[in-house]
Amino acid sequence: MIRIDSLTKTRGPRTILDDVSFQARPGAVTGFLGPNGAGKSSTLRILLGIDRATSGTALVDGRPYPSLDRPVTRVGSLLDGSGAHRSRTARNHLAWVARSNGIPSGRVDEVLAAVDLTDAARTRVGRFSLGMGQRLGLATALLGEPDVLVLDEPVNGLDPEGIRWLRRLLRAHADAGGTVLLSSHLMGEVAEIADDLVVITGGRIVATGPVADVTRGYPTLEDAFFDLTGGTGVRR
Numbered sequence: 001m002i003r004i005d006s007l008t009k010t011r012g013p014r015t016i017l018d019d020v021s022f023q024a025r026p027g028a029v030t031g032f033l034g035p036n037g038a039g040k041s042s043t044l045r046i047l048l049g050i051d052r053a054t055s056g057t058a059l060v061d062g063r064p065y066p067s068l069d070r071p072v073t074r075v076g077s078l079l080d081g082s083g084a085h086r087s088r089t090a091r092n093h094l095a096w097v098a099r100s101n102g103i104p105s106g107r108v109d110e111v112l113a114a115v116d117l118t119d120a121a122r123t124r125v126g127r128f129s130l131g132m133g134q135r136l137g138l139a140t141a142l143l144g145e146p147d148v149l150v151l152d153e154p155v156n157g158l159d160p161e162g163i164r165w166l167r168r169l170l171r172a173h174a175d176a177g178g179t180v181l182l183s184s185h186l187m188g189e190v191a192e193i194a195d196d197l198v199v200i201t202g203g204r205i206v207a208t209g210p211v212a213d214v215t216r217g218y219p220t221l222e223d224a225f226f227d228l229t230g231g232t233g234v235r236r
Helices: 040-047 090-100 106-114 130-142 160-175 221-228
Strands: 002-011 014-024 028-033 055-060 075-078 148-152 179-184 196-201 204-210
Touching (some): 002 040, 014 040, 014 055, 014 179, 014 196, 014 204, 028 040, 028 160, 040 148, 040 179, 075 130, 090 106, 130 160, 148 160, 160 179, 204 221
Parallel strands (some): 028 196, 075 148, 148 179
Antiparallel strands (some): 196 204
16 A cells, blocks of 8 residues: 655745645556646655655555665666666666565566566666666566556657556556556556546646546546646646
């Protein structure tokens, strides 16, 4: 369970997040949706202990992320691409993460195969395309076999087949009882798999709940998103 309660973040006179509260439950894909600059990444950075809130809490299974034991085995995350140094190979990057978190080395080959990077395992990350970098970031998120996945714009750079593959992977993870929090500014990218929606704009939550409840009265999911974000949401 991910629980965000009354999260506020200010920077000087500017309010980045304003009393943000929502949950992402096990066994479901929660789409965290909003236009660029709405506060999605700021929320996730606080959840993952990268940034600090001015007030409020962000918890995973009742605990702040930094207090988790071997957090990579509890929460898999993808923010800002793969996070790998450009001079490292994909295999070396994953092997380093595995060693530092007490994960068996054999798991590296498993996740490389899972994200279709086996043939590129010895390629330096600096030579990767955007889509390959995203796949490596997903491999890193999956490495510790975590129950919780937190992914920020994971389809960036993926081709249509890659997007379909990611949807299947996330759906399977949720169906197996895992928690998926999927951030995007494109309603269409999560419409195929989301069970619950959280819509944010201007640092404030404007809608939460099951997809059917959030979109009731709208012709399509994208129409709901566009209206709820005050015309700033991206339809496609």
